[in-house]
Amino acid sequence: MVAHLTMILLIYFLAAMAVHAMHQRHLSRPAPEGYEQIMLIPSNQEQRIEGIVRALCRELFYRGKSFTLTVVADRTEAETIRIIEKLMHRQGIELSYLSAVPSDLVQGTSTGNRAVRLIDLRDPKQ
Incomplete structure (x- = not known):
């Protein structure tokens, strides 16, 4: 009987330690930085x-x-888009989808208050 009670107390203790560790991990996460628009080619x-x-x-x-996430692609890239x-x-x-990169992003201007990150995976030799 004492062994069973000891086992139950040990399980409760371990569960409390796990909850405490998860809470500390949550508190140590960096503060949210807002919103970002990603354009992927x-x-x-x-x-x-x-x-x-x-x-x-x-x-x-x-x-x-x-x-x-906005994907900039044409129909030839169907497998990648899938x-x-x-x-x-x-x-x-x-x-969301676009067939071409907007001209304001090509020129490097910002679109309003949103941060836009352009990720271009095209071969630079093209």
Whole structure:
């Protein structure tokens, strides 16, 4: 009987320590930095795109940023877009699509209050 009570107390103690550790981890996360607009030009990167998108989501989640993802692609990159759609659907994030990069981003101007990050995966030789 004493062994059972000791085991129950040990389990409660370990559970309380786990909750305390998770709470401390939550408090040590950096403060949220706001909102970011991501524009991604994938350019037929089927082999690498999943790792790139996962790393991007992980980085933004850790920094506490909410974000939207806009894919700039044409119909020839259907497989790459399908992979991105699958990943974003799992994250619960909607995608938007453009057929070309807006001219204000090419010139380097900002769009209002939103931070826009352009990720260009095209081959620089093109």
